[in-house]
Amino acid sequence: MKYTMPDYIRPRMIAGLCMLAMLSVPAAQAGTATANLAVSSNITANCTITTTPVSFGAYDPISANASTPLTATGAIDTTCTNGASATVTLDQGTNPGSGSTAAIPLRRMANGVNYMSYGLYSDSGYTDTFDGVTGVSVTGTGTQVATSVYGSIPAGQNLPTGAYADTVVATVTF
Structure with a gap:
């Protein structure tokens, strides 16, 4: 069976196809212009700080530490x-x-009310006191840098038994 299109549809179909063809034609370009786009950023100094405790363990003022200091090492990670x-x-x-x-x-x-003296040092020879003024210089690398903290409890501190503790604040200034 042969299908024939009614006369009134044919002109509408042709008009629709012409419009579709016109939509697919790109617009003509008259010219071009360029400009530079500036892109910038600023990196400011920043630091983070964490600590690893100086844990001395057991202090024995009668035998082991009667004449020998008790030492331990911690760290400050920046x-x-x-x-x-x-x-x-x-x-x-x-x-x-x-x-x-x-x-x-x-x-x-x-x-x-009892106190046990101790020192914190920036060197393994226990001669450079790790203080709140001079401190230790660090140059940032973008990765973690460990600074050792060497602790020493002087020998011969005959004190009552018990747990002795202190809290020291570590600061990084940049």
């Missing part, structure tokens, strides 16, 4: 922007001894 200059300092702690200053901290751990 992550600073690549190339940033920073300084890590330690405060005097929550139980500083009489005459203690930021530059010359006299740190003590407390157990009630």
Whole structure:
């Protein structure tokens, strides 16, 4: 069976096809122009800081530590922007001894009214006190940098038994 299109549909179909063909023709371009787009950013110095405790363990003033200090090591981990200059300092702690200053901290751990003296140092020879003024210089690499903290409890501190503790605030200034 042959289908024939009615006469009134044919002109509409032709008009529709012409419109469809016109829509697919791209618009003519008259010319072009260019401009520079500035793109910028600024990196500022930034640092984060975390600590690993200095855990001395058991202190024996009668035998092991009667004439030998008890030592332990902790760490201060800083992550600073690549190339940033920073300084890590330690405060005097929550139980500083009489005459203690930021530059010359006299740190003590407390157990009630009893105090155990100790020192924190920036070198393994226990000669450079890790203080709240000079501190230790750090140059940022964009990755974590560990700064060792060397602790020492002087020998011969005959104190009552118990748990002695202190809290020292570590600061990174950049």
